[in-house]
Amino acid sequence: MARKIIGTFLFLCLFVGLSGCWRSEEEVDMLTEDSYNQGWYDALDCVKKKGGSAYDAAEDCEDE
Secondary structure, three states: OHHHHHHHHHHHHHHHHHHOOOOOHHHHHHHHHHHHHHHHHHHHHHHHHHOOOHHHHHHHOOOO
């Protein structure tokens, strides 16, 4: 009986401890949007640095 209580208690402690490690769906969405926006701004900066026509600059920046 005591083993079941101790086992259940340890399981609950482990579950509560691990559940704090995962990110909420809202937090994941925010991080995804931030990453997308940062990539967009980085690409825009590259195009501005390269100059020339937008098409040529976009081709030059494709791999950066």
